[in-house]
Amino acid sequence: MAFSCQFLFLFGLALVGLTSGRALNTDEDVSPRIGIIGAGIGGTSSAFFLRQLYGPKVTIDVFETEKVGGRTTNIRINAQDYEAGGTIIHKKNKYMVELARKFNLTAYDNRGGILGLWAEDGIRLQTSEWTAITLAKLVWRYGMDLYTARHWINNIGFKQFSRIYEFQDRGMAFTTVEDMLRAMGDDLLNMTRYTMNEALRGIGLSQTFIDEYAAAAVKDNYGQTVEANGFLGVVSLMAVQPELWSIQDGNKRMAEILLRESKANLVKGTVNTVALIRDDLGTGGVSYELDYIKGNDKKNTESKEYDIVIVAAPLNEQTKNKISFAEFPRDVVSFKQEYHKLVSMFVQGKINATSFNVGSQQECPDEVITITPNYFFNSVKKVSPVSPNTEPETPFKAEEAIWRVFFNKNPTQEEISKLFESHSDLRLVDWWAYPEYRAGMDLPPFMLYDRLYYVNAVESAASAMETAVIGGRNVALLAFNQWHGNFDKIDEVQLPSLASSSGDAEKSEL
Numbered sequence: 001m002a003f004s005c006q007f008l009f010l011f012g013l014a015l016v017g018l019t020s021g022r023a024l025n026t027d028e029d030v031s032p033r034i035g036i037i038g039a040g041i042g043g044t045s046s047a048f049f050l051r052q053l054y055g056p057k058v059t060i061d062v063f064e065t066e067k068v069g070g071r072t073t074n075i076r077i078n079a080q081d082y083e084a085g086g087t088i089i090h091k092k093n094k095y096m097v098e099l100a101r102k103f104n105l106t107a108y109d110n111r112g113g114i115l116g117l118w119a120e121d122g123i124r125l126q127t128s129e130w131t132a133i134t135l136a137k138l139v140w141r142y143g144m145d146l147y148t149a150r151h152w153i154n155n156i157g158f159k160q161f162s163r164i165y166e167f168q169d170r171g172m173a174f175t176t177v178e179d180m181l182r183a184m185g186d187d188l189l190n191m192t193r194y195t196m197n198e199a200l201r202g203i204g205l206s207q208t209f210i211d212e213y214a215a216a217a218v219k220d221n222y223g224q225t226v227e228a229n230g231f232l233g234v235v236s237l238m239a240v241q242p243e244l245w246s247i248q249d250g251n252k253r254m255a256e257i258l259l260r261e262s263k264a265n266l267v268k269g270t271v272n273t274v275a276l277i278r279d280d281l282g283t284g285g286v287s288y289e290l291d292y293i294k295g296n297d298k299k300n301t302e303s304k305e306y307d308i309v310i311v312a313a314p315l316n317e318q319t320k321n322k323i324s325f326a327e328f329p330r331d332v333v334s335f336k337q338e339y340h341k342l343v344s345m346f347v348q349g350k351i352n353a354t355s356f357n358v359g360s361q362q363e364c365p366d367e368v369i370t371i372t373p374n375y376f377f378n379s380v381k382k383v384s385p386v387s388p389n390t391e392p393e394t395p396f397k398a399e400e401a402i403w404r405v406f407f408n409k410n411p412t413q414e415e416i417s418k419l420f421e422s423h424s425d426l427r428l429v430d431w432w433a434y435p436e437y438r439a440g441m442d443l444p445p446f447m448l449y450d451r452l453y454y455v456n457a458v459e460s461a462a463s464a465m466e467t468a469v470i471g472g473r474n475v476a477l478l479a480f481n482q483w484h485g486n487f488d489k490i491d492e493v494q495l496p497s498l499a500s501s502s503g504d505a506e507k508s509e510l
């Protein structure tokens, strides 16, 4: 720590109530120095949008301790790359679709093959390669629930969710996740306060549908059960619609290109402290110092000063790269975000047909999702490489495939042989994957202190590549609006009337 000032600390303590949220800018003509911690999709999209807003002159540094892409990353098996983290993108994920197009990234179709829902006693339901047959099976089992769910998702869910794009296209930002959800729609905010089970019953869905179809959706996407909150339930149901894709060569390409296009500097290092070194009371003018370990050598620490700091990595207790906040007059992380442990296992091998009650390998669905809570695995899925023009080094034996299994804890040998008759390669990837989604959980703020922002607050609503971009853009807009005193564009839960914004002059495009 280069600087520490007891005097400012005391004053800050006395006047924090007056200053928080106020940011009348004294540095109007000065370009801010911006530091971003984390180069996942959240941090790199913040950098990208900040560059669009502030223009070429501002300095933007992005700190990354591991790899650009974060929770989107590839794993190489038998000379081919597979998605090890965030995989599936929906056709209605507006930002991912538009950015991929803008950056000339190729999308490939990544809808699943035949899907089986697995309860302890066997396969409860299995889709067919024929859409009509699948539909008939679903209607037979769930009746009107299918229509009720689809209607709700399309006419209320997606509609309310899409409102965030309208706000952001008009340059509007939110200081908390709660305000963001309120602006999208009261129904969505309300759903965070109830369990998925309660919220989906509130929509009129039957218990069978909730315990099977909805349970599978949330188990597959978030490793959790219908005791997770209702908002996550809706997001999970949106994610099992049939139109799914991924980015060729890996979704991490998105973070890499966002970073390149932002023209930010990548600093390879681990930030361990964010210190408030100047706090001009009443003006919002602050300076921060980031202390970081350069490269891998723990003794090699350096520090840099910034006017705006963006934390774009989870502030949970569990992760190893913990960031501490020093010299602040109050606690800036006064919320809890507990993360869910997920283990993804990759094998090249043959499925154990006995365990799945099927006659042969071929009869096993391409993906099996468990609907029994606390079963030993969440899902088993046959996966394809991210680059179509690559070949395996050693040709696959008959009936072999690359399978990905999600577990909530490390599997035992016995569990592995229950799943696979044989396997030639086995990899485990441990993740603090996404929050534990509980009813009434804390919804953290995007703004931790004057000009100190937190992208991953958005994950407490829902963790996904698309929401990381939404969080990244929100934080960029929030920083910009506060810097320029555009208070009319902060925390407005109503869109300005069409009349006042008809000129489109204020509308920004990606």
Ligand SMILES: Cc1cc2nc3c(=O)[nH]c(=O)nc-3n(C[C@H](O)[C@H](O)[C@H](O)COP(=O)(O)OP(=O)(O)OC[C@H]3O[C@@H](n4cnc5c(N)ncnc54)[C@H](O)[C@@H]3O)c2cc1C
Pocket (backbone or CB within 6 Å): 037, 038, 039, 040, 041, 042, 043, 063, 064, 065, 066, 067, 068, 069, 070, 071, 072, 084, 085, 086, 087, 088, 089, 269, 270, 271, 272, 312, 313, 314, 321, 322, 323, 342, 344, 431, 432, 433, 434, 455, 456, 463, 464, 465, 466, 468
């Ligand atoms: C197994 C798995 C499956 C998933 N499936 C999907 C899916 O199918 N579809 C989907 O949309 N989403 C999915 N997700 C979620 C999605 O991957 C994440 O929501 C998203 O990638 C988060 O991006 P982020 O930038 O906010 O965080 P991250 O990607 O975690 O980025 C944070 C970065 O900060 C770095 N960092 C942390 N601490 C420090 C420090 N002190 N100093 C410097 N750098 C630091 C980290 O190394 C990391 O690179 C999945 C996630 C997992 C784990």
Ligand SMILES: *[C@@H]1O[C@H](CO)[C@@H](O)[C@H](O)[C@H]1NC(C)=O
Pocket (backbone or CB within 6 Å): 102, 103, 104
């Ligand atoms: C995408 O392709 C277009 C047309 O070939 C080109 O003009 C543009 O610069 C490319 N964009 C990026 C980000 O590579």
Ligand SMILES: *[C@@H]1O[C@H](CO)[C@@H](O)[C@H](O)[C@H]1NC(C)=O
Pocket (backbone or CB within 6 Å): 187, 190, 191, 194, 198, 199, 200, 201, 202, 203
């Ligand atoms: C909130 O959701 C619960 C559970 O679905 C429902 O019973 C309640 O009526 C909702 N409240 C409002 C104000 O919509």
Ligand SMILES: *[C@@H]1O[C@H](CO)[C@@H](O)[C@H](O)[C@H]1NC(C)=O
Pocket (backbone or CB within 6 Å): 352, 354, 355, 417, 418, 419, 420, 421, 422
């Ligand atoms: C397949 O799984 C069954 C249990 O369902 C187990 O008894 C058997 O040993 C497994 N087969 C192999 C080859 O591991």
